[in-house]
Amino acid sequence: MTDATKAEAQPRKKGLTRRQKRSVSRGVQYVVFVGALIALAVGADWDRLANQFAQGAIAEQMFPDVITLALKNTVLYTVSGFAVGLVLGMVLALMRLSSVGPYRWVAGVYIEIFRGLPALLIFIFIGVAVPLAFPGTEIPGGTYGKVALALGLVAAAYMAETFRAGIQAVPKGQMEAARSLGFSPARAMVSIILPQAFRIILPPLTNELVLLFKDSSLVLFLGVTLQERELSKFGRDLASQTANSTPILVAGLCYLLVTIPLGFVVRRMETKAQEAVK
């Protein structure tokens, strides 16, 4: 290319070139970011914050109960709620896909209602309305049973939609192949479709577990004994006892101790699932 054609190909417009504009834009973003950090560092009263949230002595006094009692209960509530949600969600998903109209209808209404209500209201409903409506009936397992039920009812609505999407994501040919081999519809679903659907929905299902983990804090609206306290309640109680917020911070860190690794696992599974598709 001669110099003349080069000049023609890159006409000099007035103002900045594209590359210059890009570097200016990036520079501005860094300046804003660093500025915000400095403002935060200078503006905040770190001594008072540390005094209120990071008292080593108070934090120390929380151990080992915060782990052996509070975190253990949180995990227990979450896992039991998840288990109930898993079973109920699967039933709802299959109802949603049923050829029987009323099943589809009931499942649809259930999902709309329980997805639309705050989990808090479900907890209050389980704690107050159920004993009122059915006097004398005890939800088995005491508080643990109630939490499992309340969390499970909420989780089931979300999981049902996840399951349905997963089942529908399995290619139609899989069911046809199974049927042509002589599988009954139910057996094909259990042996062929669900194992594949489960792989597809493992990441969103794990996300649901993280959400439940946080929602388990709502158990305090059921009224719990000392031994049944989970992380949030435990932290709040200690915070008011000591008139200091350090326990809140420690409780928060305990949540992250579980949710961050779980999130990491989800991302790993998503990448793996994407690779499998390729």
Place this chain on the structure above:
Amino acid sequence: MSRPEIEIRDLHKSFGDNHVLRGIDLEIAQGEVVCVIGPSGSGKSTLLRCVNLLEEPTKGQVVVGGTELTDPDVDIDAVRRRIGMVFQQFNLFPHLTVTENLTLPQRRVLRRDRAQAAKVAAENLERVGLTEKASAYPSSLSGGQQQRVAIARALAMGPEVMLFDEPTSALDPELVGDVLAVMRMLAQDGMTMMVVTHEMTFAREVADRVIFMDGGVIVEDGSPEQVITNPQHERTRHFLSRLLDPAMANVEENNAG
């Protein structure tokens, strides 16, 4: 030979307003290999899928091995065990290994025990020449290998009839031969086969009968020589000429349009 293995009488199938099959009558004797050819949309795949009731006929009768499948009270799962089917897209179960693809249906459907299912699976993998892939997952196999596994999976159920729905259409050209070789072997072993295909060489060499379908009806039905080499109907000739020489068909289409 007393009774035909497959008997189809006045078969109709509609999808909404789309009348795909318009009265099919067909008998296939035991051990007979029948190739069904025809343009796309002619209803040949629908006909095949009606034989094991993957599609429910709108009207008419399908009888396989003396059992009427179109009888609403028939145990369709029991009949399907006797009818193997091979799909264009293979439809192997991707979450199972090759061997598990063969053993799971035997164990769940035929209630064979683990050892017997494994033995039958190994025999059939050997038949299709894939013994060394026994513990591989389908995704690691070529299309041709997957299709041979699919054939082995159907054979492991001990079917009396095999249905093939364009078994080589999704394959790269150089992989077609392996699958056709397995099918030829099956034909020689006396399996009753109904094959929807575009492989004219296979139809000519292996089929006992070739059926040409168009517009939801059987247009021509006879020996490969009759139908492929010396077709009587204009529609058959037109289809075959387009199939054998696609370049010519383009010119024709331009003239017509």
